[in-house]
Every structure is written in C-alpha cells, then in structure tokens.
Amino acid sequence: MFGALDIGGAELRTIDLLPTLIAAGADVHFVTLSGRAGVLAPDVERLGARVHPLPLDLRFPVRFVRLLRRLRAEVVHSDVATFSGALLLLAAVAGTPVRIAHFRSDGDGRADSLRRRLQRRVMRRLIDRHATDIVAVSPGSLTYGYRPGWESDPRCRVIPNGLDLARLARPTDLDLRTAVGAAPGDVVCLHVGRPSPEKRRWLLPPAVAALESLGVSARLAFAGAHDAEDDARVRRAAETHRVGDRVRLLGPRDDVGALMRQADVVVLPSDREGLPGVVLEALATGTTVVASDLPGVRFIAQHLPGVTVVARDAAPDEWAKAICEATTGAGADRDVDAAVRAFRSSLFSLESAALAHLSMYRRHLPAASATEEGAPCR
Template sequence: MSSFPDDPTTPGTRRPDRPCRVLRIVGELNFGGTEMRTAELLPRLAAAGVEVHLVTLSDRIGPGPLAETVTRHGGTVTPVALDAHFVPRLVGLLRRWRPDVVHVDCANFSGVPLALARLCGVPVRVAHFRGDDNVRRSLRRRVYRRLCGRLLRHSATDILGVSPSSLTFGYDPRWQHDRRCRVVLNGLDLDRLRAPGRDDLRTLVGAEPGALVCVSVGRASPEKRRWLLPPILAELRSLGVPAHAVLVGPGDGADDDARLRAEAHAAGLADRVHLLGARDDVGHLLRQADVVVHPSCLEGLPGGVLEPVALGVGTVAADLPGVRFIEAHLPGVTVVDTDAPPGVWAEAVRTAAAYTATTTPQTAAARFTDSVFAIDAALAAHLAVYRPQEQPTAQRSRQTAGSER
C-alpha cells in the first residue's frame, strides 16, 4: 500500500507552497473508460500544479495504466477495501493527508466518501457520474441508491456528468436546476491513440484479402453485449461479406466469454471471432480496423465510440443518449436501435465501413481537435472545479454552458 505524505495544514486550508492536492477515489484500477480518461489528464494536471493521488475501493490493483502513471507524476495509489474497516480507514487517511479536493467516480455511492470528506473539512468535494444507470433495479438497490443519493446531495460541492444523460439518469432528471451540476466531457489524447503498436492486425487474426475486420473495445460484462458479434458476422456472410470480429478488453467473468464462444460456435464462425484481452495499444489496433462495433446497452459517454471516430474509423453503436451526443458533434457514427436484429446491425456495419474507406485520419483529427471532446477542454473544466477561487464567475458560467451544448 502506498503512503501519503503527512501535512500539518489545518482542514479547509491549502498551503501556498504546495500544489493543489486531489484525492481521486475509484472502484479499482483496470483498463476502462474512467481509468483511461483519468490517466490521460494526469500529466496535464501535474504540469498545471495539481497533484493527484488515487484511492481504490478494492485490494486489487489491475493491469491498467493508472498505477504507473500516477506514481510517475508524483501521486500515490492506496487500496481501501469496502469492508467493516472502510469508514475508519478512509477517515484516518483524510485526516492525515488533508487533500484540497476529494473527487469520487463511484456513481451514487460517491455520497458515502464525500460525506466523510465533509466531516473532515475537505473544501472541494466532487461526485462524477460516468454512466446512465437507467437499468431497472431491485427494491434493495433502489433503497441503497436513494440513501447514498441523499448523502451525495448534502455533501457534494460539485456534481459532474460526462454527458447530459449521465446526470439525468445517474443523478436527477432535474439536474439543470442544481447549480452544482455541470457537464464535463471526456477528453481524448490523440497522441496516445496514434502511438505505434507491435502487431499487424490482419496478420494477427488471419484475415483474408477483402474481409472486413470489425473491432469491438470493452470489458467482458453483460451490458457490453459482446455476444452480438457472431450473429452480426453471420448476417454479413449471408450478404457475401466475409468478416472477422476482434474483441479487445479485459475479461471480467467466464460467463460472458462462454456465451460469446457459444454464439460463435453455433454460427460456424469460431475461427473468425478473436479475443485479444486487455491491450495497451488500443489506438494502434483501432487505426487498422475497417469498422468498430459497439453493441453496449449501458453507457455514459462511451470511449468505445469516441476513440474510433476520432481516428476516422466508422462506428456502429446502440441508440443510447451518450452515443447520440457524440453523433451530434462528430461524423462517423451509425446508430442502430438497441433491440435491432443482427441483420440491421450488419447493414449498418457496411455503411460504417464505407465511411472509414472515404475518410482520412488527418481529416478526422482536424475535426476532433476542434470539437468539445478535445483534451485541453477537459483539462480546463477540471481546473475550474479543483481551483474555483482562480476562476472568475463569468468565465466559469461560460465553461459550464459550453460543456452542455
């Protein structure tokens, strides 16, 4: 476990001779949207005088990029497991570390650590919603969400969402009447996506000349619906279009992979469905794709859609608010009804592949750099939250309004 330096500063104050200290609380470190977006901001925040330390609500430190990136930029990583000792351990850390900001990426559960941060005198307390959370919940889960949400309302100084829908479904449909709420879009680092990789994708999967290579990026969890890929390949085959599906992302459980393999076997396509697992060269793989398929039915602002579009790769995605938000700002997204049959997805794949064939990476990059998703815009939004005293009121209002458009 990493240790945080002691600081004699009294709660609620910040020493002028040290950087703004942010304690970022996440579920765990692994490859995923929250982790990647956080990792991309770290060097820029460090250059701006913000020191970010990570607390994970798990004893598991996964293979994602955050641990090494955090330490390289002056931070620490400390696991605090969700067990009977969670509250006293977190309170002890807050009192010893005295952060200027506590920023929690744990949906409504954020209310618990933020309430503790309030008790410890932390001046800036941020809840960050990254998913729509519009799945029907059991009575027990609804009660849990209501209780945590009440703590969040009383404890947060800032409530962020990666898209308007993440605040609508995750926090409150009336969020626009809460002055603490604002949309802070995920920013992407194009330099990371352009980094060279080690594999030629077509050679890696044995794709024959003329075959479409369909990539899907996301962890192996039920809401990602990766099992739709084999039926889509089967429909493409019936249209005379040979294709391969390449799935990139960590495996969270054997059940999802088993269903995917069963679907591939039933369609006679076991040799055309390739599971690569977690990779640190996702951008390199995406640049070689003919099309990206993102069948997930639960998202906030999906990086699995935003990343390929930034590279000029046509992307097919389920009709979700966050997907529509991306489509409204950038070309290259083909939206399919969430419950559409595989045949509809297959036709959309052909449309998206045609977009890829007629779009240059340079054109896509120019569009993205001028968009609301640029990494510099995300940095400015985070600095406005972390250092509110340095942001003129009028400028802060303009940034908030710009993020919501």
C-alpha cells in the same frame, strides 16, 4: 476515489489527465475502496500521484477522515456512482471544501432490488446535501445516473472525458487483417472493450453471419482482457452461427489506436455506457463506428461525424445492414488528418477536459488558490 485502479474507461481517462493536473500544481492521491491498489497503480505512481488502498470495512469512515485531514485535502473527487454520497458526507466531516460526485455511466449496473433502490435514494440525497459539484461525462449520465431535471441545479454540469491522442499513436507489430485471416475484400470489424455483460460481445458473431447473408464477407476481432465465461459465450455464438473461423479473440492490447486504423469499422453493441471512450478513440483515428443507441453515443454523434446508431434491441440483420452501410460508399471515406483536427477542436479533447477539471477544483478554494496560476491543490 475508485473501487480499484484496474483497466476501465474512467480509470484510463483520469490517468490521461494526470500529467496536466500535476504540471498545474495538483497534488493527486487516489483512494481505492476495494483495498486493492489495482493493476494501473504503478502507472499512476510513475506519473507522480499516490495510491491509498482503504477497504470498505467498519474502520473505513475513521481511516478515511483521518487521511483527508492528514493530507489537508482540498478536493475529494468521487467516481463511484451514487455511493459517492457516503464519501462526500465523510469529506464534509473532514472539512474538505470541494466535494465532487462524478457520474461516468447511465446507471450503476446493479440489480434493481428494493434494497438497491432505497440505497440509491439515500445516496442521492447525501450527494444533494454535501456535493459542491455534480458532474458527468454526458447529459445522459446525469439524467439516468443522478436524476432527471438536473439542469435546474447550478452545481450540475457535463465535463466529457478527455482523450490522449498520443496514446493512440503507439505502433503495433500486429497486422490485423492477417491476424483475422481477412481476404482483400473482407470487411474487418473490431470490438474494443472489457469482457463484461453490459458490453454484449456475444451479439457480434450473429451479425457477422448476417453480413454473409447480405453477400458481405466479414471478419471480427475482439481486443480486450480475457474472461473465461464471456469468451466462451462469444465462441458459442460464433459456432452456433457457423462463423467460428471468422472470429478472433486477441486478448488485452495497448495498441488499440493502431488496430482501429487497420479496421474497417469499430462496433459497440453495449447495453449501458456513459461516454464510451471506444467510440471517441475510433473517431479520432478516422474509423467509422456502429454502436447501440445510447445517450452517450448520441451525445458524441451530435458533435463528431462518423457514428451510426442501432437500436439497443436490434436483431443481427439490422446490425449487419448498419455495418454494411457504414463501410460502403461515402460512409467508408477516411481522412485521418481531418478526423484528428476535428477531434482536437472538439469538447472531447484532453486539453478541454483538463482545463475544466482545474477550474472546478479551484472554484471553491480561497482567493489565493483560485486565482494564482499554477496554485497547488490536493
């Protein structure tokens, strides 16, 4: 269950899992609540899954229950924050035995109005009543997305996103240093992500200016979809701090692994994340990361080296100092082979995530489905 299969961390990580899940016998269907399939729908269908756009209108409850019964669905896996409560209630009405609420972020990004608080409270109660499993990509996502004290609920557990390392090996025809006009001694900073407010991309041009004041010449590149308003805010910040010639908006890319390997540091100034895939991707390529002090970032740093955290409300000069420290001395050493080995043996590997999902799907099913290797589930 997604809003739409558009480009985003949760969507991409789920698609990464599809080949393993389908090879294990899973019959996978996506329901998109916006009524749009999404730009990633063709990729999903090429892998063997099906997409069902069902808009959230007055007919949705009946149509959704009928779909579940027609498919004889054994699992409903909902990725829409606390709104999962309503979907799991309908799944229970349809008789679906496995009902999963999956939290991917430290919040839903919605305004904290009285109406929104009441809705979250109701939805969390529905999750508590109707979910067979409550999972999240990090401990912080359960604490802030679901509720504190989740450790006492045996249904709650952390299943980190798995990362497809093969996707990071895609070649590129772009020389990053040339594209940003970097001289041999310049530090190349890279931001990868969508242009949404919580990513706070406009904080990075002032940090580049602050690096200049420290005697460090830096260049900054953004890889991600264009958005007129957010792009304009980044450009205004660059011009205000007189680094407009040092900032490049590269637009959407499918070669981020290759770009990360060419960068000196990946920078993530987000105000809200669950388990930031950008941080995992950078570490898997051996590239150091400077990121906001968020629960998901701390969780990654506990298990993999190469992460420097900066206070969420840090000034540009603090970001500059962290970038400077991360790209000089011992922090700048890069052993790509060692990074890949460390990642493959970590809980963030794609294999670990796939096994955890299959185990969760089969756990509540009848004995034949739960015990037979490769037994199908829907």
